[in-house]
């Protein structure tokens with residue numbers, strides 16, 4: 001376990017105008033956190049080696065691939081939300097990377113500029129750019145934000161002074177006129193990506209990209225349903241890790257690796273190899289996304305001997321549950337099919353958002369969990385308020401339920417541990 005290291009690439013960081021000494025310290029801290037959280041787990045699938053390596057290379061190997069793409073004139077675009085259609089970036093030969101921040105390390109940098117009482121995900125992501133401590137942020141040609149929540153949409157105005165920042169207007173409702181606006185936004189996004197890539201996306205390009213993304217989603221759906229097996233063949237921590245890596249790995253390679261892992265998990269199920277062990281209490285988490293390296297809830301739950309079997313989250317099922325229709329032809333119809341697929345994402349930023357309430361209950365049943373931990377980041381108003389409806393639905397359905405509001409700091413870990421253990425005791429048999 002002690003031999004694990006996130007590899008240093010100081011020459012790459014220097015060339016990206018990063019704060020190298022500061023970033024190198026963060027690299028060491030993240031490596032330690034990773035080794036403690038992941039590498040001591042018993043009975044890990046052998047195919048997790050690839051994903052361990054993706055973390056070891058997170059600050060260099062993958063970054064070099066982005067820089068090589070840029071050198072070929074291919075655009076590299078940073079995004080913060082699963083509403084931005086990645087297919088369009090891929091169709092233009094570009095690379096899309098998720099820049100959402102999940103680390104406390106960059107929050108104080110953001111708080112020098114932004115108000116303190118906004119969501120830690122926004123602060124963490126912004127702090128990475130403000131302090132020049134994220135190679136992905138430094139490598140992107142531009143970033144594409146959206147108008148999902150107030151904290152984000154006002155932060156884009158400030159971020160634009162540091163890196164070119166464009167904004168896709170995502171409506172707040174899903175009436176026909178809202179969808180029509182959204183479809184126009186998808187067309188504008190395509191035009192922007194084409195202008196940076198210096199190429200016009202053909203129907204064939206887009207059809208190929210839709211297939212790549214659908215195959216990636218199918219692989220993640222397959223992994224998710226294997227996690228639903230009782231006993232589950234893989235830990236929740238490893239499941240979450242793969243969902244996090246999905247946001248920066250090359251999609252075709254990633255899909256192959258997830259499918260290889262699933263083949264191994266199929267075999268484990270046949271041989272009744274269980275992680276962490278038969279009879280472990282099964283928990284589903286719902287709520288705000290857990291961006292890399294936010295493993296706080298998973299560490300607490302699995303540290304107490306239970307297992308997480310599903311994430312109802314954008315770093316989870318909201319990212320991969322819906323596919324784009326592959327049968328349509330004609331650019332306008334294909335863009336409408338993209339809009340249709342993306343509008344199915346049930347983020348709490350929408351009103352009403354009844355689909356999500358039923359989706360949470362459905363995923364609970366599908367995953368054979370024994371209870372739900374609904375997780376919201378501090379100051380995320382939409383998820384915090386939607387908590388009321390999720391709680392009511394759980395009461396009606398007789399689903400054991402616990403709500404956690406937290407941030408990235410370690411200060412509440414002791415108190416959360418006590419609450420999580422009490423909940424697990426209540427739902428365990």
Ligand code: SF4
Nearest residue numbers: 080081082148314347
């Ligand atoms: S929670 Fe909402 S705003 Fe955040 S990534 Fe998901 S869809 Fe986007």
Ligand code: SF4
Nearest residue numbers: 119121149288377380
């Ligand atoms: S977690 Fe909530 S507040 Fe934070 S960026 Fe996402 S929607 Fe906005």
